[in-house]
Amino acid sequence: MxxxxxxxxxxxxxxxxxxxxxxxPYLSHLPMFARPHxxxxxxxxxxxxxxxxxxxxxxxxxxxxxxxxxxxxxFPISELDPDGSRPRTAxxxxxxxxxxxxxxxxxxxIAADIEVGIERVLHFGELDVKAEHDTGADLSxxxxxxxxxxxxxxxxxxxxxxxxxxxxxxxPGSATxxxxxxxxxxxxTLERFFRDTFEPAxxxxxxxxxDPDQRLTAGQTITALFGxxxxxxxxxxxxxELEVTQEIYVEIDELA
Numbered sequence: 001m002x003x004x005x006x007x008x009x010x011x012x013x014x015x016x017x018x019x020x021x022x023x024x025p026y027l028s029h030l031p032m033f034a035r036p037h038x039x040x041x042x043x044x045x046x047x048x049x050x051x052x053x054x055x056x057x058x059x060x061x062x063x064x065x066x067x068x069x070x071x072x073x074x075f076p077i078s079e080l081d082p083d084g085s086r087p088r089t090a091x092x093x094x095x096x097x098x099x100x101x102x103x104x105x106x107x108x109x110i111a112a113d114i115e116v117g118i119e120r121v122l123h124f125g126e127l128d129v130k131a132e133h134d135t136g137a138d139l140s141x142x143x144x145x146x147x148x149x150x151x152x153x154x155x156x157x158x159x160x161x162x163x164x165x166x167x168x169x170x171x172p173g174s175a176t177x178x179x180x181x182x183x184x185x186x187x188x189t190l191e192r193f194f195r196d197t198f199e200p201a202x203x204x205x206x207x208x209x210x211d212p213d214q215r216l217t218a219g220q221t222i223t224a225l226f227g228x229x230x231x232x233x234x235x236x237x238x239x240x241e242l243e244v245t246q247e248i249y250v251e252i253d254e255l256a
Contacts, residue, residue: 011036011078016100018165019045019068020248021151022056024119026144027070029077031127032254033159038127039077040156042144042201046117051095054110058097061107065098067249070116082121090117123153123201131158137210141166142201143226143242147187147194150242154215155203160256162212167246170194171221174241183238202226212252220244 013036018028029041047055060066072093079088094112098104122144134157141152147170154164170190175183184190204224208214216222221243 009076009078011039011076012074013037013077014074015039015072015077017041017043017070017072018249019055019070019095020165021145021149023052024146025052025055026122026151027116028153028163028165028249030069030251030254031156031163033127033129035129036077038129039080040123040125040127040153041077041080042122042124042142042153043080044119044122044144044199046119048114051111051114055095058110060097062098062103065102065104067098068110069096069098069100069104070094071096071100072116080118080121081124083124087121088118090115092116120199122199127156128158133158133160134210139206139208139210139214139216141204141206141216143168143204143224144198144201145194146198147190150194150198151248152204152216152242152244153201156255157210160212161210162215162255163249163251164215165248165250166216166218166244167248168242168244171241171243174223174239176239180239215250216244216247218244218247 016030018030020026025045025047027043027045029039031037031040070093072091075091092115095110096104097107097110123142140155142155143150143152145151150168152166152168154162177183206222221241223239224242225239
C-alpha cells in the first residue's frame with residue numbers, strides 16, 4: 001500500500017492515465033489546461049502478475065479506442081513529484097479497455113481496485129494554464145523506454161496543442177556519437193545504454209513546427225539528436241534514426 005494519507009490539496013482529483021508499453025508498463029497522465037489536471041506526467045509502473053497477463057492477452061472491444069486507461073482513486077498528483085518531500089510509491093484504481101470517459105467506460109473493467117506500483121517517475125511537469133502557444137516553436141518529444149521498444153510522448157507546453165504517445169525503434173546501425181562514430185550495435189550494449197539514457201525521459205527536438213498537423217505518424221523515420229550530460233554508459237550525446245512503428249494514442253480536441 002502507499003504510505004500516503006489521502007489529504008486534500010489543490011492538485012487532488014481523479015487523474016486518468018493512458019496505460020501502455022507491455023513489459024514494462026508505462027502510465028501517461030491525460031493532461032488538461034485546467035486545474036487540477038494541468039500536469040504532464042510519465043511513469044514506469046509495476047502491475048500484479050495476473051493483471052499484466054490480462055493486459056497482454058485481451059482484445060480491444062472499441063475499435064476507435066485501441067488502448068487502455070487507468071482510473072486511479074482521487075489523489076493529489078503533486079505527490080508524484082520526485083523532488084517532493086514524500087513521493088508517492090503506489091496508486092490504487094481501475095483499468096479500462098479504451099477511454100474511461102468514452103465508450104471504454106461503458107464496458108466491464110479489465111481489473112478493479114488494484115494497486116499499481118510507481119517504479120520510477122520519468123517526467124513530471126506542471127503546465128501553465130495561461131501560457132500562449134508559440135507558433136514558431138519546434139516540435140519536441142520526450143523519449144523513454146528500452147532499446148527494443150522506445151516511446152515518444154509529445155512535450156506539452158501551451159494550448160492549442162496535442163497529446164500523443166508513439167512506439168518507435170532505433171534503426172539498426174544508425175546510432176552514432178556527436179562526432180559521427182558508430183556506437184556499439186550489439187544487443188547487450190544497446191540495452192544497457194538505452195536503459196541508462198532514457199530514464200528519466202530525454203527531450204528530442206525535430207526540425208518541424210509544433211503543430212498537430214506536423215506530428216509524427218506511423219511509418220515515418222526521423223533523425224534525432226540526444227544531448228546527454230554524463231550518462232552511466234559514458235556517452236555524451238548521440239544521433240540515431242528512429243522509425244515510428246505505432247501511434248498508441250493521440251488527443252487533439254481536449255487540448256485545442
